[in-house]
Amino acid sequence: MWKIILQRVAILVMMLFIVSVAAFCVPLLSDGDPARTILLSRVSDLDLAPEAVEALRRELGLDRPLPVQYLSWLGSALQGDFGYSFASRQPVAAEITRALGVSITLALSALGVALLVALPLGTAAAMRPGGKVDGFTTLLIQTLVATPEYWFAPVSVLVFVLWLGILPSAGWQSWESLILPAMALMLRPMAYFTQVTRAAMREVIAAPYITAARARGLSMNEAVVHHGLRNGSLPVVTFFALWFAGLLGGSVVIEVIFAVPGMGRLLYEAVVNNDVPVLQGGFVALVGLSILINTITDVLYVLFNPAMRGSHGH
Amino acid sequence: MADHDMTRENVSVPLLEVRDLRVSLESGKTLIDGLDLTIGRREVVALVGESGSGKSVTALALSRLLPDALRITSGSICFEGQDIVAKSDSELNRMRGADISMLFQQPQVMLDPTSRVQAQVAEPLRKHRGLGRRQAFARVVDLLRSVGIPDPAVRARAFSYQLSGGMAQRVMIAAAMAAGPKLLIADEPTTALDVTVQAQILRLLKEERERHDLSILLITHDLSIVSAFADRVAVMYAGRILEEGPTREIMRRPAHPYTRALIRCSLLVPESDGKLMSIPGSGSQALAIKEGCRFAPRCTLMREHPGLRIACCSREPGLEPVGQRWKSRCHATAEVLHEGDVA
Structure with a gap:
């Protein structure tokens, strides 16, 4: 058990190193000159004196060889210092922490509600294939998948903000601000979670150990509760983790529409402004978190499925 | 009372x-x-x-x-x-x-x-x-x-x-x-x-x-x-019981050609031609047989006794008593028993 966890953590550290190199190289891909960009944002004078640009480049250490730059960047990054945003002149670490907090809250609310609906619905549909619940579920899944969030978001604003006037339209002030973006975000994950739950439970219900449990006198419902749910939840856990990692930086559309100060919007604006430190820090944070979530999922897998402990040896 | x-x-x-x-x-x-x-x-x-x-x-x-x-x-x-x-x-x-x-x-x-x-x-x-x-x-x-x-x-x-x-x-x-x-x-x-x-x-x-x-x-x-x-054995073929009775009697001298063939296969002793016994064909098609005995297409006994063919291929035999709590579903039970002990 501990051996597996240590193994996973070692992989995690190695991956993070690779990510840090990649993150450092991101700005090199664009041909914008960071020193120019910074000066532009400060003086908004298109005719920059080349000496001034050169001076700032030296000041920022951008004239040093790349490996040296990387090591100094990595050294600071390891201490949680990703430099200052060119645009806002705030520490990048603080900006990312704030934005990540918002995105995690949003993603977990959306995925949590999606899961709360999907698990019972998918299981109920699987218990009676072709039945009423199953038919309703299929219809719901298709509707949810076919509803684009950039359509749903404005429509929900129209209904709940403009007509009913019960929810705030945008921003991030109270828990009510969370409702509309979370609703828009949960559509597709809810559909996929339901589908995965249904498929997993169909398989589990047909499993030999369910027949054996029923031969001991358990009703179908008891057999599914005692022996089906844990086996059936493995694929759902995987799916949840994938979506969670994806939503952290991937809910750009929703964050922009609802003016939610999350990671998606932070990175979107950093790209627009060529804000290199924010891009680097955000990249490391997002990819690092994805890897961390994957590691946690792997460990959860082992916890859920005792046979995995055996296959990795004691 | x-x-x-x-x-x-x-x-x-x-x-x-x-x-x-x-x-x-x-x-x-x-x-x-x-x-x-x-x-x-x-x-x-x-x-x-x-x-x-x-x-x-x-x-x-x-x-x-x-x-x-x-x-x-x-x-x-x-x-x-x-x-x-x-x-x-x-x-x-x-x-x-x-x-x-x-x-x-x-x-x-x-x-x-x-x-x-x-x-x-x-x-x-x-x-x-x-x-x-x-x-x-x-x-x-x-x-x-x-x-x-x-x-x-x-x-x-x-x-x-x-x-x-x-x-x-x-x-x-x-x-x-x-x-x-x-x-x-x-x-x-x-x-x-x-x-x-x-x-x-x-x-x-x-x-x-x-x-x-x-x-x-x-x-x-x-x-x-x-x-x-x-204690007792029931032999099943294509969804039906072909023979049922006391294990000792049936294993020694079965009353149905299918049981007899099964036992000979399981003994793994060479037949007179030196080959191991096997039953030609497979039973999976037998469910579709609507007329006659379901085992007839694979039955060697029927092949050896051409006189049986009409009965076996047109009318399915019932599960008839052979002895004490012993029944067999064959038109030629007497002929099978006549073949003597199986081994």
């Missing part, structure tokens, strides 16, 4: 009496076609046949655990005089594991991989005997010991991946016997196990039978375990 009558009735009514059982696919194809089977108290009956003959479907039908695609379309399964076919779901839940228990072919996949041995063995005790969690778990250790599992307290907390096939089948036996059933339906319980383990498991089943006055329906394709284990 009333008590006396009851006892006498209990003795005269067999434990399980299957009459004209039919099981069909939803599409209409019939898999079990008019099965008759009787199991007395403390009796071990072996149901033998090739794969695809309907043995496993029979096992699931008897405990009403058929998958959704299969239906019992007619017939009755009387257990202690009560028809299982007519029982409601909740009545069936009370019956399974309490009156009728089951064993299956691959014990390891019959155990929930995420649940400990004790939780699964305790289920019949908690469901049918009303024991609490702690009492049931304590009883599980005794049960595991009684089926010959070493370190029962440790094994009780094991998961299925930590058990060998033989150990897993012992666990399944402990769970099956937990609530003291009267009938055990064992569907190929030793087929997936090593030969040495097979013998141990069969010995254990014999012990359980003595200890608990148990009746056993042993479903197998392995004739070598039939003589050592079963």
Whole structure:
């Protein structure tokens, strides 16, 4: 058990190193000159004196060889210092922490509600294939998948903000601000979670150990509760983790529409402004978190499925 | 007086009496076609046949655990005089594991991989005997010991991946016997196990039978375990019983050409031509035969006696008495018996 966890953590550290190199190289891909960009944002004078640009480049250490730059960047990054945003002149670490907090809250609310609906619905549909619940579920899944969030978001604003006037339209002030973006975000994950739950439970219900449990006198419902749910939840856990990692930086559309100060919007604006430190820090944070979530999922897998402990040896 | 009558009735009514059982696919194809089977108290009956003959479907039908695609379309399964076919779901839940228990072919996949041995063995005790969690778990250790599992307290907390096939089948036996059933339906319980383990498991089943006055329906394709284990044997082919009777007589001198061929195949001794015996063709097409004997296309006896051909291919023989509690479904029973001992 501990051996597996240590193994996973070692992989995690190695991956993070690779990510840090990649993150450092991101700005090199664009041909914008960071020193120019910074000066532009400060003086908004298109005719920059080349000496001034050169001076700032030296000041920022951008004239040093790349490996040296990387090591100094990595050294600071390891201490949680990703430099200052060119645009806002705030520490990048603080900006990312704030934005990540918002995105995690949003993603977990959306995925949590999606899961709360999907698990019972998918299981109920699987218990009676072709039945009423199953038919309703299929219809719901298709509707949810076919509803684009950039359509749903404005429509929900129209209904709940403009007509009913019960929810705030945008921003991030109270828990009510969370409702509309979370609703828009949960559509597709809810559909996929339901589908995965249904498929997993169909398989589990047909499993030999369910027949054996029923031969001991358990009703179908008891057999599914005692022996089906844990086996059936493995694929759902995987799916949840994938979506969670994806939503952290991937809910750009929703964050922009609802003016939610999350990671998606932070990175979107950093790209627009060529804000290199924010891009680097955000990249490391997002990819690092994805890897961390994957590691946690792997460990959860082992916890859920005792046979995995055996296959990795004691 | 009333008590006396009851006892006498209990003795005269067999434990399980299957009459004209039919099981069909939803599409209409019939898999079990008019099965008759009787199991007395403390009796071990072996149901033998090739794969695809309907043995496993029979096992699931008897405990009403058929998958959704299969239906019992007619017939009755009387257990202690009560028809299982007519029982409601909740009545069936009370019956399974309490009156009728089951064993299956691959014990390891019959155990929930995420649940400990004790939780699964305790289920019949908690469901049918009303024991609490702690009492049931304590009883599980005794049960595991009684089926010959070493370190029962440790094994009780094991998961299925930590058990060998033989150990897993012992666990399944402990769970099956937990609530003291009267009938055990064992569907190929030793087929997936090593030969040495097979013998141990069969010995254990014999012990359980003595200890608990148990009746056993042993479903197998392995004739070598039939003589050592079963009081009576029923031979199944294409959803029907072809021969049924006392094991000793049938294994020595069967009254049906199919039984005779099966036994000769299982002996693995060379025939007069020096080759091993095999039955030409396969039984899987036989379900589609509407007229005549279902075994006729593969029957060597019919080929050797051309005079039989018309009868065998136009009219299906009934299950006719051959001797004491011995029946066979063949137009030429006399000719088969005339061939003498099988080995």
